[in-house]
Amino acid sequence: MARSDEAEAFFAAVYTAVQQIPAGRVTTYGHIAMLIGTPQRPRQVGVALKQLPADASAPFNNTNVPWQRVINAKGAISPRSQPSGSRNQATALQAEGVEVTRGALGEFTVDFAAYGWFPNDLPSDVSGDEGEDDEGENDEIRQ
DNA sequence: ATTGTGACGCGTT
């Protein structure tokens, strides 16, 4: 038990929230953090996903938790120490029909307007000019 | 025990 009870609960909350993301859609670390009531720790959400066990017998593992559907607020797949990691995520998303484009820096990006999933949705506020991020998607969370 | 490192995001410079 290397992990405190509190941390364990947080990890579980993250995994559960991520499992709500519909296939073929993506959301952000910050949004997940907000959904589980800890809007100030999007970074910890990343830690939780990073620690996701590969062991298929674990309650939460990289096969039953769609970790690939979580990207950063910039709409890009977060770069990691191991380049293969982000590339791998891009492949996983494409496999479920998500269109992934490549930036000049080799950065993989996804269009939120087309694939974003934001229950209760928040808005990207926009200051009044050219807003077109509407989406009219109403997904409800239940348990 | 301490220190450094991030799969983040937002406010300030």
Place this chain on the structure above:
DNA sequence: TAACGCGCCACAA
């Protein structure tokens, strides 16, 4: 517009 600073906190060294 691009950098930088900071909060947060599990993990590896």
